[in-house]
Amino acid sequence: MSRIHASLRASAMAAALLTGVVSSPAVLAAPQPAAASKQAAKQLDRLAQAFYDARAKFDPLLYATANGDSRYNDQIGMAIAPAVRASQFALYHKMQKQLQGIDRTGLSASGQLNYDLLGFEIAAMLDLEPFPEHLLPLNQFDNVPSTLANYASGTGSQPLTNPKQYRDYLSRLNQLPGWIDQAIANMKQGMRQGVVLPKALTAKMLPQFQQLRSAKPEASIFYTPVNIMPAQFSSKDKQELTAGYRQAAAKIGTAIDRLGQFIENEYLPASRDTAGFGAMPNGQAWYLARIKHNTNLPLTAGEIHELGLKEVARIEQQMAELGPKLGYTGPAKGLAQWVSAQDKFKPFKTEAEVLDAYRQIYARVEAKLPQYFSLMPKARLDIQLEPELTRETASDHYTPPAADGSHPGVFWAVVNDPKKYNDVGMVSLLMHEGVPGHHLHAALLKELPLPDFRKFDTEHFNAAAYTEGWGLYSETLGKEFGLYDDPRFYYGHLNAELLRAVRLVVDTGMHAQGWSREKAIAYMADTLGTGEQRATNQIERYMAWPGQALSYKIGALKILELREKAQKALGPKFSFQKFHEVVLRDGTLPLPILEAQVERWIAREK
Structure with a gap:
């Protein structure tokens, strides 16, 4: 796979710029008197908890309940009220000043990471203050x-x-x-x-x-x-x-x-x-802020658009080579329509059969996990159908387990008509939304000894490039697991990856280049070979959530780039288990800080 271009190679210094912290997270603290270090650590812990509680109370549906924190389940939150919103931003400004008043050099290495991440979270929230999202x-x-x-x-x-x-x-x-x-x-x-x-x-x-x-x-x-x-x-x-x-x-x-x-x-x-x-x-500035919010990187819409076009071309070439293995001998542009029309890829008659097939895939993936992961959550994954109310407009998605164990992590499969449900994409979907994707990351978060502001951090917040990037990266592991030896499942993976590349093109096309809804739908339908209705649902999602669709490909390419860098630097000393542990053990990380963590691990292993 081609690697993401130079502008995505965010350094540890980029992390410092993003968080508002002058010191690079790659630089560890010099020894400090014990009393001063303890005082700084206590100040940081109190501020971090205050930030988490304030954000959870501000919007409890998004920042608490959706992540399994049930403490505010009796509150709906009035985050959209102008006075409440203004008060919240004033509080964030105050907390930012309080954080800057804490001596970072007096903290341990883990304390410095907490400091940098808290600074990033606060700054990311404040980046959106100028824009009337309410x-x-x-x-x-x-x-x-x-x-x-x-x-x-x-x-x-x-x-x-x-x-x-x-x-x-x-x-x-x-x-x-x-x-x-x-x-x-x-x-x-x-x-x-x-x-x-x-x-x-x-x-x-x-x-x-x-x-x-x-x-x-x-x-x-x-x-x-x-x-x-x-x-x-x-x-x-x-x-x-x-x-x-x-x-x-x-x-x-x-x-x-x-x-x-x-x-x-x-x-x-x-x-x-x-x-x-x-x-x-002020829409162009608003969209640029959304790009930064969802990718953590100082990218322009133009850079992302060009990257998307290059990725589309690369994946289309791979799909053209795969077609004959599926039994298709027609022109490359017709592969997707051919796959959609084949009854052999639609083996289901009932919703129960679809769920059973997903559970069988789950068992196969689970059997492979120990070879590639040493750090795994105790919580299991449940697989359920998307409720009828939102089934028509929803995409397959995941909700994390409750911190208190009151409900499991759930992969919600959107099945509108089981007789028309195509099985080619089921492996990549399960690996993205379930294991080792969102479930392994989000469920593990609940079990790691992290501050609440990190424990309950998911794609809803300011590190979507990590969470969705990890999900898309997890899909690629189907190749290592041997699941893509079946060409239909490999086709499903490539088709899903092509969708993520197309997103880079259409999202920037609409929000920065003035593309119409119809132009974006036509480009997606033609490139993916999908029906107009599916393309319409996807395009309208990107219209509603500007920039969110960028996070998948940007994040996955960065994680793949870091893995390739580690494999090249460490040679036979490279371990999938150790690499994945470095990526997962600190919870959700902005891409620049993740890169700094991987680079430190490589240096230690050398």
């Missing part, structure tokens, strides 16, 4: 009403097994109408400032909110917990909770009606015809 509180992939609706079954990130958990979720439901009213107010302000969603995304939200409506409270999805209430609950709990959920469902129904009417009658006509952030006020 004026875009909803989109078709990410909105609080749908998130809470998906929790109603009790099988997601917010379990429903005891009365306290039921009351926590009920508390959130009671706060939802207020959140919806704030979202409407924000969107009206966005209309005045020209900060609005594209029309296509606004239109996609309407059916979702219509699904959340019900003729009576008892038919509401938010009333579902009453229908699944455990029999062992006391009569008092059952009575109180039933009444509470009925009342909450009724209020939410009214609020959802308000939201739906506003979106259809006011917001949709005011939504923009353009696809990218660059079309909005």
Whole structure:
């Protein structure tokens, strides 16, 4: 595989620039008096915990519940409220000054890493302060009403097994109408400032909110917990909770009606015809900030666009060589359509058969892990179907286990029609979303002795290039595991990798080069040979989450580059187990800091 170009070769000094820390993380502290070192360590620990708690309370759905921290499961958070948002940024500025007041040289090596990572996290949050992201509180992939609706079954990130958990979720439901009213107010302000969603995304939200409506409270999805209430609950709990959920469902129904009417009658006509952030006020700077936020690297949109085109060409050549091994002899451009049309790649009749096939792949991967990994989590992976509410617009994804063990890590497979479900991509999907991808990383995080701000850090935050890069890198290990000896599974991997390369092209194309939604869809459909509907869902995801799609390829190429560097430097002393331990043992790391860690390991091994 070709390596990422020179601008991606971030050094330890780049890490210092990103975090706002003058010292390079590669430089260890000089010996300091014990009392001063202990004082600095205590100050850092207190500040790190304060930062984590403040961020978790600010947006508990995103920064706590989604990562298995259940302490704030009774709070919805009002992060979109302008006053709350301003107060949060003021707090981050204060914390940044407090961090700069701590003597970094008085810390141990692990303390210095905590210092650098905390500095990075705070600076990354502040990088987005100039941009009015709160004026875009909803989109078709990410909105609080749908998130809470998906929790109603009790099988997601917010379990429903005891009365306290039921009351926590009920508390959130009671706060939802207020959140919806704030979202409407924000969107009206966005209309005045020209900060609005594209029309296509606004239109996609309407059916979702219509699904959340019900003729009576008892038919509401938010009333579902009453229908699944455990029999062992006391009569008092059952009575109180039933009444509470009925009342909450009724209020939410009214609020959802308000939201739906506003979106259809006011917001949709005011939504923009353009696809990218660059079309909005200060949009180019906003997108550049999003690039930095999602890649950790000082890349321009133009550099990423060119890298994407080169990667597309490289992968297409590999797929052309693979075609005959699948039994295909036609032109290279027709391979994807041919694979999609072959019944031999669609062996399923029921959803249960799809899940069983994923579990068989899981067993094969798990048997190979010890040869390549010495550091693995205790938590196992569960495989479930994506809930029907979000199945139409969702992508296959992963949610981490709870820190308290109350629910496992879950790979959510999106199966709309099992009879049309193609099995070629199942290995790469399982290895990315499950093991050794997101599950191995995120579940291990819960078990490592790390500060909370690092333990609960995932792709939602400021190191998506690590988390998604690790997921895509994990897909490549199918070759070492022998799983890609089957050409259909290797095709699935190359097809998935091609998608990630295409993302570099279309994301930068829309948000920086003025590509229309239609041009991006056409490029993706033609390059991937996929149906227009699938291409549309993908393109509209990138329209909603600018820059996020860049993290996969940028991160994977960096990890592969570091592995190749270690293999070349260490020769026979190189070990997959040791390399993976270095990448995983410190949790989620920005790419420049990860590079510094790998370089120190190489120096020690030499």
